[in-house]
Amino acid sequence: MKTKTWMAACLMLVLISVLALAGCGDQKESNNGGNGASGASGNTSSAGKGNSGGNGEEPPSTNSSMLDQIKSRDKLVVGVKFDTKLFGLKNPMNDEVEGFDVDIAKALANIILGDPAKVELKEVTSKTRMPMLNNGEIDMIVATMTITDERKKEVDFSDVYFKAGQSLLVKKGSAIKGLDDITKGTKVLAVKGSTSVDNIKEKAPDATVLEFENYQDAFSALKAGQGDTLTTDNAILYGMVAQDGNYEVVGDTFTDEPYGIAIKKGETELVDAVNEGLKTLKSNGEYDKIYTQWIGEAPKTD
Template sequence: MKNVLKWPSFMLVLILSLVLSGCSTGEESSSSGGSGGSTDAKGTIEQIKERGKLIAGVKYDTKLFGLKDPASGEVEGFDIDIAKALAKQILGDETKVELKEVTSKTRIPMLQNGDIDIIIATMTITDERKEQVDFSGVYFEAGQSLLVKNDSAITGLESLGGVKVLAVKGSTSAQNIREKAPDAEVLEFDNYQDAFTALKAGKGEALTTDNIILIGMQQTDNNYKLVGGNFTSEPYGMAIRKGDTAFVEEVNSLLKSMKDSGEYDTLHEKWLGSKPE
């Protein structure tokens, strides 16, 4: 008789254990999403306001657009000033911005993971990237070119047969050069600083990326020149998490107000030496 009574009790304990275990697993699943969990239900603007600062993904190695001064630790450039202007529009204070370093390879994953609110980092708008992120309107028009030593015999794409050309991982430049100069040997580096260092060390005979980035490199070392003109169109946009239309509209509103007020022209002249044409 005792064994008969114990069997239902054992079954009850087992059932309760399974139910409680199932509840616990469900809670862990819902909370383990990190920044991609409940915070994704909120728009980026709301997150920025609750946090009290804008987190912008910017380059640290791109003179004129985003370059970190090793002495002061300050990051300066055209993209940086646009990030500050966006912080001022949303939070009323341009200093309420955190600048996080991104590279061409890391920027989209960092945006998707919630590590940054926006990418402002010399990023070309492409159909392929539009599948992963949303873009603001174009804020700068660049074009791909080549940087070589002053005494180089390279004059353009037609000179690249059998030549080692340096590029940056995750950039449209690496893809473009393979298509336009299929006989070139393309070597890819993590960032522009490493690629330029490799060029100066003789690991390649040409470096390719957007003309305005190459101009920044040339300004640091006048032993190099740009050749071949611009052989692509590279419209820069700011990248935002997919589907956040409110934030896209906010950023486009900023661009319009900066252009209407003349602030955009002032920044363009400050960093790039002339007002936009």
């Protein structure tokens, strides 16, 4: 009897062990299956994220042109000056930036995006404009920028949209009447990063050239007696005369300063679009209208 009872107990233990092992096997298989499914799901999800950015939308192409990016965001970001009367000056009465360059920028936004209001104006100076363009802060520069071979190494330019020439600004009654009067000891004021600095150093090597951050600072320095004359493009100087009639532009221009719209190097689609836009503005009379409004006369024909 004891033997039978012992054998029954052993059989019960064996049965329990078998059932336990079977259960573990089911659990393990279930877990493996779960991991497999989860892994597949994870791979699909990962692939999905790779293709759609994880939000169901295609990510922006790194190869898209600047023109495509402008159209995609539906806004043109333009670098203009805030301190240059007639071209780009912030009006303290309404806090708006106004001038020839500003209106050209708005007109191009109208052609490219169908609305002159679809433009964001960012302040640049002669010193900051190319770095801001090349680091992507702005799409283009419309800021009294002279086309030069040296600058063409860093940026691309549109066709010429304004022709200027370097001249001199003095207080009325000054003994300086032209470039020949710039001699040793003459203090000439200019703006950092402008072609005017190099030009005056070449044309009047004996002069002392003092450089300022922007045109308003340079003009204020001239009015404060820190210099004898201020030099830059005549178009900019006429804006200063409009601010203060005690000053005048003297002498003939001594350089050619063709202004171009600067665009990041290699963005040929945008350059072409801007050139087409400028042609449209000139053919439909809008360019002449903007020019006359700010410069006071119709542009000279070649």
